[in-house]
Amino acid sequence: MLELKTPREIDAMRVTGAFIAELLGDLAERAQVGVNLLDLELRARKLIEQRGAVSCYWDYAPSFGRGPFRNVICLSVNDAVLHGLPHDYVLRDGDLLSMDIAVSIDGWVADSARSVIIGTADPDDRHLIDATERALTAGIAAARAGNRLGDISAAIGTVATAAGYPINTEFGGHGLGRTMHEDPHVPNQGRAGRGLRLRPGLTLALEPWFARGTDKIVYDPDGWTIRSADGSRTAHSEHTIAITDDGPRILTVLG
Template structure:
């Protein structure tokens, strides 16, 4: 069942969204060469506890995972892209780190993800991160009343094709609100003009994620961490978005989504480069 939110309820989700953005900004700032993933997990946990918020991941046990998940943030490195289980790993120069966080505040949830590059950034890694960010912005741009769900999926898929990246459709975006995963599922590839008509009050977590050279995935032995099947680098960008009568409202927008990133991590937007030649899902 799809639940449309009132303007007041969207504002309550926005409170959660601003907090999610704050945590992800802090994790990105702290991600540096020599930092352990468990240190990032503990820092995020402390922020959530001090805020009096509730992790959507703790004790989460979906059918596709080896649950329950006993961490508050997903941290995925290099060829890992989704549901990365924080573990004893020390970040190295050039690592690609994706942080994904969903938190509830006063009964309303927001979900967001960002990929940063630790230390020295390779151009091909900057490129794939930039592709997911552009795909996310393209998806947000068409998240307007009267358009259809397929327009969002098609916008994401078009950017992937422009860059030459394949698209996995097993995991994608989803509805969100009182819980982390609500209807509808939002594929990262689809046909424009098809599917559910978008209406004000619909709230969605949009999350393009790509692997450089494959659309196939494999799981780690931990039962959670999802990697590209061929070991190629990955990236993932996600925002919680509310469809309103006017422009789409991004509830998890970070204060500094620009080239002026701090700390040891490098934003994809710090370098520009050419795109490539044109050439039944679950929720992430």
């Protein structure tokens, strides 16, 4: 069921989104060669606790996971792209790290992700991350009242295709607000002019993610971490947005 938010409720989600933007910025600065993923997890826990926020991931138990998720952030390295479990891994020069987090403050959720390169950047990795960011920008631009959900998906998919990346539609964006996952599902590929008509008050997490060489995925034995099936590198970008009468409003930015 869709729940349209009032302007005041969107403002409340914006408070959560600003905190998430600050947290991801903090972790991006700390994600250096020699840093353990577990240290980043502990830093995220500390910041969440200090803010009085609530992790949406802790005890998260969807149908595809193996047991409840017992971390507050997803940290996915290189060919891992989604739901990466923080574990005892020391970041190396040239690693590509994707960080994805959702929290709730005063009952309102926001969700965001960003990918960063550790140390020396491979130009192909930079191109991959850039493609997810450009696809996210295109998807946000299409998120206007009166448009269709397919317009967002088509805009994201057009960028991916032009950049030469295949598109997986099993996991994509989603509605959110009082909980982390609400209707509708927002695939990263679609047909313009089709699907749900976008209305003011609709809040969405848009999250283009691509792998260099495949649209197929595999799961780690942990039942959570999703990787590219061919071992190629991956990247993931995400913002929470609101559809408003004045155009799309990005909620997971600073300021």
